[in-house]
Amino acid sequence: MKLGYLVLVDQPAPAFTLSSRIPRKHHGIWGPLPLTKFLKQAVGELNQHFRLRDCPRETPIHFQKMGSRSSVLLSTSCLRAELKTCLAPCIAGCSQQTYTRQLNAARKFLNGDTALAIQQIDSGMRVAVQARKFERAAVLRDRRQALERISLHLRRFHDWTSQAHFVYPFSSLLDGSNWWLVVVRGIVVDQWNLSPTNSFAEIFSERLKRLEEWSAGTEQQSSLTGPDEFESSRLLCQWFRHFPEEKERQCSLAKARRICQSKLRRKH
Numbered sequence: 001m002k003l004g005y006l007v008l009v010d011q012p013a014p015a016f017t018l019s020s021r022i023p024r025k026h027h028g029i030w031g032p033l034p035l036t037k038f039l040k041q042a043v044g045e046l047n048q049h050f051r052l053r054d055c056p057r058e059t060p061i062h063f064q065k066m067g068s069r070s071s072v073l074l075s076t077s078c079l080r081a082e083l084k085t086c087l088a089p090c091i092a093g094c095s096q097q098t099y100t101r102q103l104n105a106a107r108k109f110l111n112g113d114t115a116l117a118i119q120q121i122d123s124g125m126r127v128a129v130q131a132r133k134f135e136r137a138a139v140l141r142d143r144r145q146a147l148e149r150i151s152l153h154l155r156r157f158h159d160w161t162s163q164a165h166f167v168y169p170f171s172s173l174l175d176g177s178n179w180w181l182v183v184v185r186g187i188v189v190d191q192w193n194l195s196p197t198n199s200f201a202e203i204f205s206e207r208l209k210r211l212e213e214w215s216a217g218t219e220q221q222s223s224l225t226g227p228d229e230f231e232s233s234r235l236l237c238q239w240f241r242h243f244p245e246e247k248e249r250q251c252s253l254a255k256a257r258r259i260c261q262s263k264l265r266r267k268h
Helices: 036-047 079-083 096-110 114-131 134-163 200-217 227-243 244-249 253-267
Strands: 001-009 014-020 025-032 165-169 178-183 189-192
Touching: 001 096, 014 036, 014 227, 014 253, 025 096, 036 079, 036 114, 096 114, 096 134, 114 134, 114 189, 165 244, 178 200, 178 253, 189 200, 189 227, 200 253, 244 253
Parallel strands: none
Antiparallel strands: 001 014, 001 025, 165 178, 178 189
């Protein structure tokens, strides 16, 4: 099955699209995802739920100016703008700050925090049923299934990156030297050669400091920030899936800190 990526396109008012490759410029990427018609429809539902635009890229954007009291919108023939299923930044229907808030909510959903979006859809379904608007309830039911489909495909990778904070020790096949790969959020952030040196204490003191910084920062940034990080994390994830026995060699950042502290105490 051909795989692709959910991309937040690089535009003044970004929206999500399903792409077979990672573009050079973007505002966010998630995946990999199967490139099927069902996922393409699901991405459309994602934009619909968060009221993001899905008009052509060349459509001019006219954000509402902050502090403006004018309620007059520019003219449009867009059905979504008329039905208020889009914030309509192309006709000054919202401010840039309002649109950004919706983007952040969508990012939060894609990063694994799905509860609020699903609750909103469930609430809308109950209201529609009570009002005997069964067609509306069916639309929301299909939207719920579509968003859950996206979440299901992303969850396995999310779960791994959210917990992938470890040190992986290995020996070089070239010269037998010992190394540590330091992994944070599934990304190799540093690699250390453990061969003895004259400045042993200084090196391990610096390593201990950096491990403490990384340990403190693992909860502050839960998502990947660029294509290089994304690809690096995805490849590392696949490697450990292919060689599950290597997981036993991993040690937590906390354990690596204790090792550094122990080596420093013995050296002094």
